[in-house]
Structures are given as C-alpha cells and as structure tokens.
Amino acid sequence: MSATIKQVAARAGVSSATVSKYLNGVPLKDKNQAAVRAAIREMGYTRNTMARGLRTKRSMTVGAVIFEFSNPYSATVMSEIENYISGHGYGIIVCESKTDASAQREKINFLLNKLVDGLIICPVGLTDEDLRAIPVPVVCIDQLADARACDYILGGNAAASFEATEHLIAFGHRDIGIICGPAELYTARERLAGVLAAHEKYGVRLRDEYIVTTGYEVESGYKAARKLIETANRPTAIFATNHHLTLGAVIALNEANINIPDDISFIGFDYLELANAVRPNLSIVVQPVAQIGVTAAEMLLGKMTGQKSGFDIIELPLNFIRQKSVKRIIGTGDEL
C-alpha cells in the first residue's frame, strides 16, 4: 500500500490537514509547499480513493448502461466518453443491458451501489419515478424515454429515415421493405415514423407485410431480410434501420444470391466502413457518434461539477450518405 497523508505530513513536518490542503490546491507557505511536494514524491504517495470517496461522497467514476458492447454506435460513443472524462480524472464503468428494461434497472442499481457520480444511459422504459430514485445526474443517449428530469442526446432519426425513404421513392421505388427494431424503442419508432412520413408525403402506400418489426440483433436482420425476399410481392428495395440489422440483411441477401442494387435496392444504417466494405458501396445513414459522445461527456461533467442545471434535449442530425446501392427504376413513369 502507498503511504498515507499522515506519514507524508510527518515527513514534511506539517500536519495532515496541511497536506490535504496542498492536495486540494490550497496555496501553502512556500517552504511548506516544497516540503510537502518533496515528501509526496519521495514516498510515492497516492490518494486513497475509498477514503476520499467515503468523505466526499464522490467516486470520480461514472456508470454507463448500453445495449451492447459489440455495436459500433455504443463502442464509439463509449470510446469518446472515456477519452473525454478520463482527462478529468474520471473512469467509466460500462454495463450491458441489451434492450431489456428490467436488466437495465438492475444494472443501474448495481452502478449506484458503486456510488458512481453520474450515469449515461440508453434508456428503455425509464420513467421520472425511476429517475427520482437516482441520486446522481443522468444523461440519456440514443433513446428518448418517458422520463423528463434528465438530459438527452438524440439523433434526428425520423428526418434521416425520411430522407433515405424519399431517395428510394425518388428513384422509383414503390415497394419498400423496412426492417425495424422493437417498437418499445424510441429509435425504432422514429425511424419507422420517418419512413411512413415519406410514404405519406409522396402518396405511396406501404403494405403491412413490408414492415418487419424485430429485435436489434444480426440474426434478426438476417431473418427479416429472408422474410422480405420471400414475400409474394417482393419489395424492390430494403431499408435496414440499425447496424446489426444492416449486417444481417446483407448477409441474407448474399446468401440468397440477390444482387444489390440490380435485384434489390438497399439502404443501411450506422457504420460507414461496413457500407464501403460491401460492393457496391451501400447508401447508408450514419450517426455523428463522436459528437454524441463528446456532447454527452460534456453535459454529464457539467452536471456533476454543478456548472450545469436544467434539462436539455439535444438532437443531432444524422447523415444520409448516398452511394450506389439504390437502383433507379425506369419505366414506372412516375419518377419524381
């Protein structure tokens, strides 16, 4: 174990209170300052986090509950957050909850038990009542929940989905299959809403069987795509609304030997590198993950240090990147 304040104090010939002050940036008499600094260095002293935390009721740790580590969205956002807050002396404890509300509640309690100073959550079914039981600042990302007493950093999901769908319609597609996440998730609902809005705006009917609502796993995307291509009236385009769904759908199309975009047009979501690894490059909606992470970190830090108050909902625009996976359907005579 490292030395204690008391020992450092003895060596420096001052009291432990003085050492504590030094550690907390309170200026000392030059001579004492030097003595303390020397003693600390010589003894290799480091603060004991537990004792400090016991006293200050802060742990210099934030907790995060995400759906999944293996998702480029979560991974990048966590990476940015870790980078940002570690520069301020904070660490981050990350837990997975999948999209399961009760698992999420459990993880949150686990983290609170560890006395985290703040929480980053991808909320699913979080209420203001839940929030009242959370004694630390909360910044929610990705999903909008019923709770209002916290900050949110969201993507402009509906707008981007609208844009993607509009693009499909503009290219003559009238039969568009949508692979959606679970309806209890905000992102899934918003993305579907954007799709519906585009259909509505251009007077295109969206058949029920073209909407496949499923989980957020690769396997779900795979199965959903299979289902769509086996539909009696096969859609001419597919829009997968999440990274895993995109990956699964592309795998299914490959396996069925269906060419993009000749046999079917396709738009994906979330990971540009994946879009560029398949051929031809997929048109895709991407999120400003770095900005989301930094913004979340900033807000949480602001709240934890008491500089920020009130609750904001920040919506960052997503980016629809038009590449080569959408074919223009000719001869329909009703192009826009």
Place this chain on the structure above:
Amino acid sequence: MSATIKQVAARAGVSSATVSKYLNGVPLKDKNQAAVRAAIREMGYTRNTMARGLRTKRSMTVGAVIFEFSNPYSATVMSEIENYISGHGYGIIVCESKTDASAQREKINFLLNKLVDGLIICPVGLTDEDLRAIPVPVVCIDQLADARACDYILGGNAAASFEATEHLIAFGHRDIGIICGPAELYTARERLAGVLAAHEKYGVRLRDEYIVTTGYEVESGYKAARKLIETANRPTAIFATNHHLTLGAVIALNEANINIPDDISFIGFDYLELANAVRPNLSIVVQPVAQIGVTAAEMLLGKMTGQKSGFDIIELPLNFIRQKSVKRIIGTGDEL
C-alpha cells in the same frame, strides 16, 4: 442517501456489529435475524461501497485496458467478461490505450488508483518489473509480453496463419501479400511467423515488398492494400491479419474495382459477420472470443478470491474458415 448500519441496528433493536454480521452471512438468533431483515427492507438499506472498501481494501471492481472499444475482438471479450463477473457482484472499468505502451501504463495506474481488485490487460511492453508494481492479480489477453508473473490467454495465431497461408499456397498462390500489424505486438509477430513458416515449408519465397507492416487501424489496412495492388509485381493474394486491417483492405479493393477472388484472392481475420457481408464470403480466421472472455473472467475471479495460484499461459486455437475468396490458380503446374 441510504440508511446506515447504525440506523438499521437501532430500528432492529440490536447493535451495529450484529447487523454487520447478518450482512456477511453470520447466522443470528432467529428473532434478531428477522428483525434485522425487516429493518433493512423497511429502510431500504444498501451497503456503502466506499466505507466497505476502505475497511476491506477491496472495491469489487476490476479494471481492463484494451486497445480499442470499436474492435469486435475487444468488444466481445469485454462483453463476456462483464456478463460473467457481474454475476459475482463485480463491475468493470474499461479504458482504451490503443497500442501505445506509455498510454497503457498510465491507464493501469489510473485503475490502480481506483483500487480495482484485478486487472485485464492486452499488454504491450509490459515487464515483470511493471507487474511487481501492480498489487492485484493480472490476467493478460491477446498479447504475450515479457512479463511472466501473470496469466495469459492467447490465441494460436501462428498456427491459424500458417493454415491460411498453406491454403493459399495449396491453391497455387506464390505471390502473397501480407498486411501485418506493428512488429512490437505479439499477435502481429506470431501471425507473420505463421505466414513465413508456411512459405518455408513449401519452399515459396516471400518477397520483402509483399510484407506490409503497419498499424492496426482501418486506415492502415486501406493504405496497405493500396500499396500492395500498386506493386509492380502485384500479388495474387492478400492476407489481412486483423479485423480493422481486413475492413480497410476490402474497402481499398472495392474502391480500386478489384474483384475478389477473380482479380485477387483474399483472406481476412477476426469477424465472421463481416466476412459474410462481403461477396463472395471471405475466407477468414476467427478467434474464440466468447471462450477467451469467459476463461479470462474465470481466471481473474479465481485469483481475486484466492482460489487460484500460479501463472498459466492458455492458448486457444483459432479457426480458419474456408469460404469463397480464394481462387485456385491453374496452369502453374505445381499445385500441392
């Protein structure tokens, strides 16, 4: 704030020591047991982690230093570990260090400062001297470092690379481009060693310009592939030895309009889903990530609870999955 032991004790009509015993599973007189249990429930008591940690010198938290969140290997391994240890009441603080030894050292100190009870590290340049300064059990994954006073969970990198290269050679390839990670990394060296061994065994000469040593980023893979395809004597096959390198290389080939496997054969590394998303499906080396994670968690837990002693080096075999990205070169007359 939640109630304290003292308050619970008062309510239950016993001493705080008795409550503490109850919490730690020491049997009490039936009547007291019931009273304490009731008081705890009624007051919503939870242990104060800091006070407990200060006393026990344990935090019920493990630290992890990985290269990068956004790598399917790290992501899946972390996911498995989190899952496993959270079942035992542990949390995990994850930090990124890239492949930078000094950043890694810094992160390790940061975590030790947080009084983690154990450490998972992808070591880069870790020595036994470093290890001596680490007062908690360490399990290293992925990379083998100079340090010996810790456990290792490694993949059979050389064997899998050998197998992949052998496959290329068997299919008639004599000009094989290798995209390698940085030479200071064990995995990069091992994977290259496997490639060299296969060349040697079959008497195939490996030109220097076919070996591109680079970083472990997507961009590196992209540039390396570009370099290889621009070589005067373009190789007939490329072997990318890591997920990001694979992704970058595939993107470069796409961009250059080079077909796999007609124009060039290709073998990738690390992420089966990616391999199946490109067409035709890539032959690929995959790691038993789930098993690696679980094994690491088990070992660390064993060490932390004092049930395990000594240091093991466990090597888990990687899997070469042969798919459709390698073309048989005919007419060379020297197929194996």
Place this chain on the structure above:
DNA sequence: TTGTACGCGTTATCAC
C-alpha cells in the same frame, strides 16, 4: 450469540 470500541485514510470545521 451479541455488544463495545477502535481503526481504515481522508476532508471539513473550527480555532489559533
């Protein structure tokens, strides 16, 4: 079986 009393290392509140 239960209670008393002390210590863990730090910070905050006072007096000086």
Place this chain on the structure above:
DNA sequence: GTGATAACGCGTACAA
C-alpha cells in the same frame, strides 16, 4: 496559513 479533531460507514477483535 496552519493544526487539532471530529466525522464519513463499515468490519472486527475482544469482551461479555
């Protein structure tokens, strides 16, 4: 500017 001292909440000898 500095020092003495009382918390913070828990675990654990040791005594009862």
